[in-house]
Amino acid sequence: MPLALGTFIVPLIVACSMFMENVDATVIVTSLPAMARDLGQSPITLKLAVTSYVIGLGVFIPICGWVADRFGSRNVFRTAIGIFMTGSLLCAASRSLEMFVAARFVQGIGGAMMVPVGRIIIFRSLPKSDFIRAVNYLTVPALLGPVMGPPLGGFITTYLHWRLIFFVNIPIGLLGIWLANRHIANMHEEHPGPLDWVGFILSAGGASLFMLGLSLVGGELVSNGKAVAMCVVGALLLGAYWLYAQRVERPVLDLKFLRIPSFNASVAGGSLFRIGLGAVPFLLPLTLQEGLGMTAFVSGAITCASAFGSIFMKSVVSRVLGRFGFRRTLIVNAALAGASIAVYGLFTPGTPVWLIWLVVLLGGVFPSLQFSGLNSLAYADIPTRDIGRATSVASVIQQVSLGLGVTIAGIVLQISHRIQGHSTIVWSDFWPAFFVVALFSVASIPVTMRLPANAGEEIARGRHGKS
Structure with missing residues (x-):
């Protein structure tokens, strides 16, 4: 039985974003020692680059569904790809650890929206009878990314320059945006309801401060006292969110x-x-x-x-x-x-x-x-x-x-x-x-x-x- 074009093309578009994210995550860890030397840092300190990306993901994943409903899934999806590409270019241009960490956070914001919203697009665009085949297409980039990423990043870092690894994302991202414009409808809910802003600020602020403070302990960017203070404030905000989430009907994260x-x-x-x-x-x-x-x-x-x-x-x-x-x-x-x-x-x-x-x-x-x-x-x-x-x-x-x-x-x-x-x-x-x-x-x-x-x-x- 021949496949409908949508059953193939829509998962392929989402797969572009997933492949881009998976390759990026695996190429960077291979290149951390070279990056550290160029930025004048210890390789251990570059853990901040990994952590800041994860913080960006963790902060914005909870609201991606609401944002897609409010502004349209196609608009959010292609904007997310654009944000991820911008973060990639900022990583390549970074001349200090602080700029590199900030650029990775920008990438995390894009990554938080790309794949979850992509999945929403698939489940809203295709009939349920095509879900299994569509999801099977998505597993290909999920498997290929960790296979291709480390040797690709290692080759570029060893024989070219580590900054070039962040340009790998650009043609893939441009292809994804072009395909999204042609083949994805801008679906959204008429009345998505209000966003739980209080819960979002408490959970996002708490998680970010706690994770960032913990990453800074023992480093040279800030004193240990300030890093511990960030951890304490973050923990208090997370505790406040725990109490808050028990009292509202639909918190941003329902514990x-x-x-x-x-x-x-x-x-x-x-x-x-x-x-x-x-x-x-x-x-x-x-x-x-x-x-x-x-x-x-x-x-x-x-x-x-x-x-x-x-x-x-x-x-x-x-x-x-x-x-x-x-x-x-x-x-x-x-x-x-x-x-x-x-x-x-x-x-x-x-x-x-x-x-x-x-x-x-x-x-x-x-x-x-x-x-x-x-x-x-x-x-x-x-x-x-x-x-x-x-x-x-x-x-x-x-x-x-x-x-x-x-x-x-x-x-x-x-x-x-x-x-x-x-x-x-x-x-x-x-x-x-x-x-x-x-x-x-x-x-x-x-x-x-x-x-x-x-x-x-x-x-x-x-x-x-x-x-």
């Missing part, structure tokens, strides 16, 4: 969903797991380049191995969940994932490159299984009418968790480096950081153990039956 056991295990337990896994894309390239003396290109060729492991696991994940169930799979796999992270800390200058590649390949298998299980379990007991609001809560917590992973890894690496007293970063500075973030992945197990033995059984049976 009542966390009372649902399956959703709580997926989001709360998953947040601990993501702290551990969020640190790896930051720590591993630094280890290979600063610790083991590899070029950015070789480092990228190694780190992309985890993407191949992830692709393999996606082909068998339904059988694993159908055979062992969600609870048992998530408990055992969290321990295996934590162990795989800790093993990264054992790399030394004498470790063969082929062995490192195989370990990183295996290290991509366990996170893929865990994320598939957690993401499926999240909506097992959520009514269909509430999936959108539940997704906002889950997405924000996920992004903040990934950012915390980078921040915590950077703090532990700084402490390890100072205690060992090395003049420059060496390979032995990294193992404490890998060990600590591995413990976060393992710490998700007690949360998962509270699940009933048959949690997500209907989903697991359905997946297994279709595989």
Whole structure:
């Protein structure tokens, strides 16, 4: 049966934005050491560049649905691509750490709107009978980005210049805007209702200040006292939002969903797991380049191995969940994932490159299984009418968790480096950081153990039956 043009072209347009975001996220971590040298900073300090992007995502994801309803999904989608491209160009032009961090925040704002609004466009443009095929098209850039990003970023950084990596986004973004103008209708709701501005300011301000303050601890941009003060103010604002959200009918982030056991295990337990896994894309390239003396290109060729492991696991994940169930799979796999992270800390200058590649390949298998299980379990007991609001809560917590992973890894690496007293970063500075973030992945197990033995059984049976 021939595909309708819309069934192919609309997901392709959204895929342009997803591919752009995934490639950007993976090329930058490979290039961090080179960027740090040009900007006159320690590679550890460049964790701010990763964290600021995540803050931009976490702040604006909750309101993307309302903005699309108010101003039209096509208008918001192409504006988001434009903002992301502008942030990319600002990154390329940055001459200081402060400007680079600000540019990454701008990219985060664009990224927060691109992919979520793109998904809204798909589900509003296509008949339900085409949803599965449309979503399958979206998985291609999600898988290709982590495969292509690290070696591409490594090649450009090693043989050209790191600033050029941010120009990769421009032709993709222009193509996305052109296709959106031609093939996407500007759909919007006539009466989207008022935005919860109080909740938005409290949650966005609290998360931003807390994350940014934590990232600045131990750095040279501000004193530790000011960084801690930012963390305290951020925590107070988040606490105020928690109290506020209990009293209003439709808060911007409805925390009542966390009372649902399956959703709580997926989001709360998953947040601990993501702290551990969020640190790896930051720590591993630094280890290979600063610790083991590899070029950015070789480092990228190694780190992309985890993407191949992830692709393999996606082909068998339904059988694993159908055979062992969600609870048992998530408990055992969290321990295996934590162990795989800790093993990264054992790399030394004498470790063969082929062995490192195989370990990183295996290290991509366990996170893929865990994320598939957690993401499926999240909506097992959520009514269909509430999936959108539940997704906002889950997405924000996920992004903040990934950012915390980078921040915590950077703090532990700084402490390890100072205690060992090395003049420059060496390979032995990294193992404490890998060990600590591995413990976060393992710490998700007690949360998962509270699940009933048959949690997500209907989903697991359905997946297994279709595989």
